[in-house]
Amino acid sequence: MNPENQIVEIGKRLYNKNLISGYEGNISIRERNTIFITPSGVCKGYLTPEEIIKIDLKGNLIEGNKKPSSETRMHLFIYNQKKDVKAIVHAHPPVATGFACAGLGLSMSLTAETVLMFGSIPLAPYGTPSTDDLPLSLKNFLNYNAILLANHGAVTFAENVEKAYFLMEQVEHYAKITLVANILGTPQTLSCDEIDKLLEMRKKFGIEGGMPEQCIIDGEEKLYRFSKSELVNLIKGIIEELGG
Ligand SMILES: [Zn+2]
Numbered sequence: 001m002n003p004e005n006q007i008v009e010i011g012k013r014l015y016n017k018n019l020i021s022g023y024e025g026n027i028s029i030r031e032r033n034t035i036f037i038t039p040s041g042v043c044k045g046y047l048t049p050e051e052i053i054k055i056d057l058k059g060n061l062i063e064g065n066k067k068p069s070s071e072t073r074m075h076l077f078i079y080n081q082k083k084d085v086k087a088i089v090h091a092h093p094p095v096a097t098g099f100a101c102a103g104l105g106l107s108m109s110l111t112a113e114t115v116l117m118f119g120s121i122p123l124a125p126y127g128t129p130s131t132d133d134l135p136l137s138l139k140n141f142l143n144y145n146a147i148l149l150a151n152h153g154a155v156t157f158a159e160n161v162e163k164a165y166f167l168m169e170q171v172e173h174y175a176k177i178t179l180v181a182n183i184l185g186t187p188q189t190l191s192c193d194e195i196d197k198l199l200e201m202r203k204k205f206g207i208e209g210g211m212p213e214q215c216i217i218d219g220e221e222k223l224y225r226f227s228k229s230e231l232v233n234l235i236k237g238i239i240e241e242l243g244g
Pocket of ligand 1: 090153
């Protein structure tokens with residue numbers, strides 16, 4: 001499948017899985033020095049291959065009739081910093097974005113899958129969308145493959161667009177699990193010893209980057225827990241986000 005058709009397919013999946021709504025979100029693929037990117041102001045669930053825009057790594061237009069994504073700067077920043085990244089997905093998954101709006105990353109190591117896949121999903125500080133603030137807010141987090149954007153959404157990147165999409169799907173899935181664990185009581189995180197075993201497995205699988213936050217500081221645990229008011233605000237935010 002060519003990059004244009006791949007982007008159309010991923011747009012449909014993001015929209016149908018409620019990871020974006022309306023005109024939200026953007027998707028790009030890098031092929032050598034060309035970036036294929038979604039246009040702004042259109043629903044990504046109904047894209048056609050002809051609408052996909054081609055730009056170079058400086059953002060100059062190569063081909064396309066529409067305006068490239070308003071978040072083009074963020075995509076270019078990541079591609080220019082991370083030579084191994086070949087695809088980027090940006091979306092506003094409602095539960096994960098709820099965490100980002102509550103000032104929380106998804107940094108608790110609750111499931112083995114998440115530690116294996118992400119290490120951790122940090123929260124980058126707020127940056128005004130479509131300006132240079134947003135890409136700059138990511139600069140300390142580019143060793144992760146998924147980042148929550150404060151008061152905004154999430155971005156994932158990988159060596160192909162299929163993988164970048166699945167990371168986004170998993171970010172939202174994991175946000176739901178974390179929310180439920182918090183609602184039911186005190187989440188029981190994996191111990192640093194258990195995490196170490198998983199990190200060994202990651203090496204064997206060739207997965208790099210992003211360490212779980214609670215094990216970064218020399219045995220001293222750094223865990224996020226919710227107060228009652230934080231949890232109430234979080235749930236309110238999610239209900240609003242879901243239009244309830
Ligand atoms: Zn956005």
